[in-house]
Amino acid sequence: MGSFGESLTTALNLIGGADPKLAEIVLLSLQVSLLSVLFAALMGLPLGAALAVGRFPGRQVITVVLNGFMGLPSVVVGLLVYLLLSRAGPLGEYGLLFTPGAMVIAQTVLITPLMAALTRQIVEDAWREYREQLRSLGATTPRAALTLLWDARFSLFVAVLAGFGRAASEVGAVMMVGGNIDGVTRVMTTTIALETSKGDLPLALALGLILVALILAVNAAAHVTRQWALRHYG
Amino acid sequence: MSGANDVFPLVLEAVSFRARDRTIIDRVSLAMDRGVRTVILGPNGAGKSVLMRLMHGLLAPSSGRITWRGRERRPEAQAMVFQRPVVLRTTAHANVAYGLKLAGVPGAERMARAAAALERVGLAHLAGRPAKVFSGGEQQRLALARAWALEPRVLFLDEPTASLDPAAARDVERIIGEIASTGCKIVMTTHNLGQARRLADEVVFLDSGRVTEYTPAGAFFRNPRSVEADAYIKGELL
Numbered sequence: 001m002g003s004f005g006e007s008l009t010t011a012l013n014l015i016g017g018a019d020p021k022l023a024e025i026v027l028l029s030l031q032v033s034l035l036s037v038l039f040a041a042l043m044g045l046p047l048g049a050a051l052a053v054g055r056f057p058g059r060q061v062i063t064v065v066l067n068g069f070m071g072l073p074s075v076v077v078g079l080l081v082y083l084l085l086s087r088a089g090p091l092g093e094y095g096l097l098f099t100p101g102a103m104v105i106a107q108t109v110l111i112t113p114l115m116a117a118l119t120r121q122i123v124e125d126a127w128r129e130y131r132e133q134l135r136s137l138g139a140t141t142p143r144a145a146l147t148l149l150w151d152a153r154f155s156l157f158v159a160v161l162a163g164f165g166r167a168a169s170e171v172g173a174v175m176m177v178g179g180n181i182d183g184v185t186r187v188m189t190t191t192i193a194l195e196t197s198k199g200d201l202p203l204a205l206a207l208g209l210i211l212v213a214l215i216l217a218v219n220a221a222a223h224v225t226r227q228w229a230l231r232h233y234g
Numbered sequence: 235m236s237g238a239n240d241v242f243p244l245v246l247e248a249v250s251f252r253a254r255d256r257t258i259i260d261r262v263s264l265a266m267d268r269g270v271r272t273v274i275l276g277p278n279g280a281g282k283s284v285l286m287r288l289m290h291g292l293l294a295p296s297s298g299r300i301t302w303r304g305r306e307r308r309p310e311a312q313a314m315v316f317q318r319p320v321v322l323r324t325t326a327h328a329n330v331a332y333g334l335k336l337a338g339v340p341g342a343e344r345m346a347r348a349a350a351a352l353e354r355v356g357l358a359h360l361a362g363r364p365a366k367v368f369s370g371g372e373q374q375r376l377a378l379a380r381a382w383a384l385e386p387r388v389l390f391l392d393e394p395t396a397s398l399d400p401a402a403a404r405d406v407e408r409i410i411g412e413i414a415s416t417g418c419k420i421v422m423t424t425h426n427l428g429q430a431r432r433l434a435d436e437v438v439f440l441d442s443g444r445v446t447e448y449t450p451a452g453a454f455f456r457n458p459r460s461v462e463a464d465a466y467i468k469g470e471l472l
Binding site: 129130136138139143147150151152 | 332367
């Protein structure tokens, strides 16, 4: 208990003093996860909307696969991206393995199905309600998909935040493809894992506190957005 | 305006609609002309909404033919208002402008026509407000404005006042009357016989997917020819 108290004090000092090493790790985490969210949203939102509104062969299969992949184990994604990026892999020539770029790719692969599946559910519910009216007004299927994405923007924002939460808190994939290299690819989750196993609890604890605070802040933002949108836009 | 009205007559020839082995519309033949306001009456499950969706083009007949002035192409200058108004999560003005945009109306004209349509339904003061938080009556008036702005030659209305309180229903009836007075053909369903008497020039009576009667409204209410219609009117009055 004494060691926990000491660790906590040191952790809070690290945070309060804006320790440069700590800051670097937090910053890289945010960069990697936010970039992943951006790419995943660019792919996942249109894909989800297309699955909700479109009628094409293979739609059901893709939907089932996406729903299943929402809970994709991050170590499996790590392994897959590792194989793709390793020297002998199909994308090996770009030398991305053990770089932040590899971590962005891994997290994008991890959360794109999650965002696409949530988007599909949200847009499909809206489509059920709007379908006849939009068809009556002469909306083509792509136009209807765009309209529904815009109409469901507040719910989709929550889906995007869910993707960020998953990306920021996963450890397996970034560990495997990033390599947890000090000063290069070390992010919050991998540092926590490493420092804990080394016995350096203050840094791990400081990062853990920041990570939890971040996830809480993201969820609070999601909640506030929904409440605000409901009041102002219905 | 002869060119503007040349989508009529709307002719249905032995139109049937089946869904999962159930016949919902059974060999309906009708010819509807411009000018007159047509009200489709009939008990629940008679197929009124489906018949209107077939005419509007939201559903395709399982068999039979629907033509507009002899052509099978569905005319663009038509609109439909549903029982539960569907409004987009944006301002009232943008909701009306959206319909005009889909109809290919250019930007500046779109803005002006949307504003004018909101004015006509008495929603001008709410033009910049988000439509999803409107009352049911306001949303239905917005749906009417969106339809009216398109300057349709025919407007389909599926029980447009069924979810509204009497005051809001009166507003909607007044607006329907005004739209009709611009020369737009009105085709609507209702369960409210008072409303049917006020708005109908002619009545299509539908029972189990078949048209049992298609007569001028006065004659229909005075002396319905089919047993089904007679029973329906008496039942509604009880």
